Amino acid sequence: MQIIKVENDASLQALTNQEFEAYEEPYKISYHKEPFCFIAKEGEEIAGSISGHSFYKEVHISELIVFEKYRGNDIGSALIQWVEDYFKEKDIDHIHLCTYAFQAPAFYQKQGYTLEYIRKNRKDARLDKYHFVKYLD
Numbered sequence: 746m747q748i749i750k751v752e753n754d755a756s757l758q759a760l761t762n763q764e765f766e767a768y769e770e771p772y773k774i775s776y777h778k779e780p781f782c783f784i785a786k787e788g789e790e791i792a793g794s795i796s797g798h799s800f801y802k803e804v805h806i807s808e809l810i811v812f813e814k815y816r817g818n819d820i821g822s823a824l825i826q827w828v829e830d831y832f833k834e835k836d837i838d839h840i841h842l843c844t845y846a847f848q849a850p851a852f853y854q855k856q857g858y859t860l861e862y863i864r865k866n867r868k869d870a871r872l873d874k875y876h877f878v879k880y881l882d
Contacts, residue, residue, distance in 0.1 A: 776800055783827050785811075785820045795824040797842075804832050806842040821849075825856050829881065839880045846873040853877045 751757065765776040782796040793811035797804060806828060811820045829840065842858070844850055854860065858877035866872035 774801065781828070781831070783824060783831075785815075785824055787815060792818075793820045793824055795828055797828075799832060799835070799837060802836060802838040804828065804837055804840040806840060809842075821852065822856060829879070833881050837881055839878050841876070841878050844875050844877070845871065846875065847871040850875045850877075 762776065762778050765778070769776050778798055778800040780796070780798045782794060784791050785793045791812070792815035793809070795806060795809045797806040797808070799805075806825075809821060809824060811818075811824075832840070840858075842853065844853060850860070853875075854877075856879070858879045861876045861878050864874040864876070866874070
């Protein structure tokens, strides 16, 4: 067997998604992975972005960034709200995300996310990983 590092490409992702769907079919569960990316703009400039994917009946937010000159203007809150509103009508149960201790745990709690657990980093406490969830009604 040979293992090769490859760049993420659309055809490989499509093949992987197809295989997941086939694997889940006997369980009557649909994988249906859907990537997303939304941006916030101020005029012609990108002020921030949020990205991730949905699969099964959950959403995973993998990246949220507000560019430094736009921080403190509720752009992060608006991006989070946009994702929640977008997926609320899509039969999604919950949204999951992770952040590190040095990033924004308090921000996500203010957005109504509940801390599920913290994975401790044995070498650097700043890299303790906070796992949050928010259930959609």
